[in-house]
Amino acid sequence: MKSLILTALTLVVACTSASAQTSLSPYSRFAFGDLISAGGAAQHGMAGMGAAWLDRSAINSANPAAASFLHRTTFQSGIGVHGLKLTEGSASGEGWFGGISEAEFVLKQRSGRGAFQFGIRPLSGSGYAITEQFEQEGVGDVAISYIGSGGLSEAHLGWSYRFDGQRWHAFEAAAGQPADSLRIVAHGTSFGAQLQQVFGDLAQTRSVDIIDPAYLDMQVKRSALHRGVGLKFGFIHERLIGAVYDVDRKLRASTLLRIGATASPAFGLSVDETTEWSTTQELSGIVAQIDSVHLESGVVETEFPLTWSIGVHLERNTAEGRRIEIGMEMGVADWTQSNPDLLDPGVAFTEASHQAIGLSYTPRRLKDSETLLDRSTYRVGLRNAAGYLTFDGNRALTKILSVGATAPMMGSRSGSQFHFGIEIGQRAIDGNAGALIEDLLTFRFGVSLSPFFKNIWLVPRRYD
Numbered sequence: 001m002k003s004l005i006l007t008a009l010t011l012v013v014a015c016t017s018a019s020a021q022t023s024l025s026p027y028s029r030f031a032f033g034d035l036i037s038a039g040g041a042a043q044h045g046m047a048g049m050g051a052a053w054l055d056r057s058a059i060n061s062a063n064p065a066a067a068s069f070l071h072r073t074t075f076q077s078g079i080g081v082h083g084l085k086l087t088e089g090s091a092s093g094e095g096w097f098g099g100i101s102e103a104e105f106v107l108k109q110r111s112g113r114g115a116f117q118f119g120i121r122p123l124s125g126s127g128y129a130i131t132e133q134f135e136q137e138g139v140g141d142v143a144i145s146y147i148g149s150g151g152l153s154e155a156h157l158g159w160s161y162r163f164d165g166q167r168w169h170a171f172e173a174a175a176g177q178p179a180d181s182l183r184i185v186a187h188g189t190s191f192g193a194q195l196q197q198v199f200g201d202l203a204q205t206r207s208v209d210i211i212d213p214a215y216l217d218m219q220v221k222r223s224a225l226h227r228g229v230g231l232k233f234g235f236i237h238e239r240l241i242g243a244v245y246d247v248d249r250k251l252r253a254s255t256l257l258r259i260g261a262t263a264s265p266a267f268g269l270s271v272d273e274t275t276e277w278s279t280t281q282e283l284s285g286i287v288a289q290i291d292s293v294h295l296e297s298g299v300v301e302t303e304f305p306l307t308w309s310i311g312v313h314l315e316r317n318t319a320e321g322r323r324i325e326i327g328m329e330m331g332v333a334d335w336t337q338s339n340p341d342l343l344d345p346g347v348a349f350t351e352a353s354h355q356a357i358g359l360s361y362t363p364r365r366l367k368d369s370e371t372l373l374d375r376s377t378y379r380v381g382l383r384n385a386a387g388y389l390t391f392d393g394n395r396a397l398t399k400i401l402s403v404g405a406t407a408p409m410m411g412s413r414s415g416s417q418f419h420f421g422i423e424i425g426q427r428a429i430d431g432n433a434g435a436l437i438e439d440l441l442t443f444r445f446g447v448s449l450s451p452f453f454k455n456i457w458l459v460p461r462r463y464d
Helices: 041-045 064-069
Strands: 009-011 074-088 091-107 114-125 128-136 140-171 180-210 217-245 251-264 267-283 286-304 307-317 323-334 347-349 351-362 377-391 394-408 417-429 437-449
Touching (some): 041 377, 064 114, 064 251, 114 180, 394 437
Antiparallel strands (some): 140 180, 217 267, 267 286, 307 323, 347 377, 377 394
């Protein structure tokens, strides 16, 4: 493999509607396509962290244990619009694509500790249009095209439960006065598990077009249907490490430490492949199949790897109503045990990893705020990730800077929210300065809806 996508690469980006296209990256041609991290707009505003990230009114899609920390039943969904610029040498191309990021539902009583969660999200995407043109001695001009589409999805259902720990907090008493104490919730620990169904179809077409009409062309079509069932486990522990109370024994300020982890054991994946070789000829701009040369089908067994992540967050709530949170996370997925028969020469499975850091800030509590800007939450994050494939021994590295905001939904007395986010990043091959470079730009929009009473999702305010 002389380079990532052949040395004489000419990029032809065929932009389709946002709802249909799942990727524009040539990297998505290999294996299972571009893997997509879990989470909506709010979560991606914190660099996509999920091991220990919590928002009591928004769903954490990455950790099954987080659902039991929600205030109440919640539905969440959103869309992402992605811009991609591809550059390799003097060749370049750009385009836009997008689609739904997730559809999640958590059923939970307001005062309950257990939560039932189910939903569906995209797991990977594949979509590209690449053309290589060159002159072959004795034949003339030749164009080789690679076109791909499809992707994998993940449907899941699970359960989580939170255990709360209480303790007595003693208050200093004035001289001659009896001592007083208050029973408080000092920590909470949640465990969760999900059953996951992975499914989807990847379609690829490779065409060899000889410009001279005296020659017939060749076309190879491959369809790969994927099926697999796995488990995912999650854990979150939150502890009150500092608190300030007023004279009425009401909590005014607090400091929370939160740690979390997720783990998904390796599970089998069945790939039902069908490949057809045929001769074609272009007539008036239309590719017509002349004859089917060969048809081959079979099942390839592989596995999704053991995947784990761990994170820590520190949250500070001040007496003035400000909330500041900072978090860090790392995760690893070892793909080296996956079946190499799914890959092209020069491409190999490797260990994928990511590291992330994020910061969020809320100026005022809802009851203390006067404007929408005061009651909104603002986030910023940085994420470094190494891909699960190597190309001629080198991995694709991705760096992403994310910013986001969450605003409460006006006209609703529940915790319903709007989420917005922007991500700017770049993906390049480590150790190969001349390889394909991708500049990434993503806009995310999401909503979290919570019912207030008798399953009424949006209830107008009676008083302001």
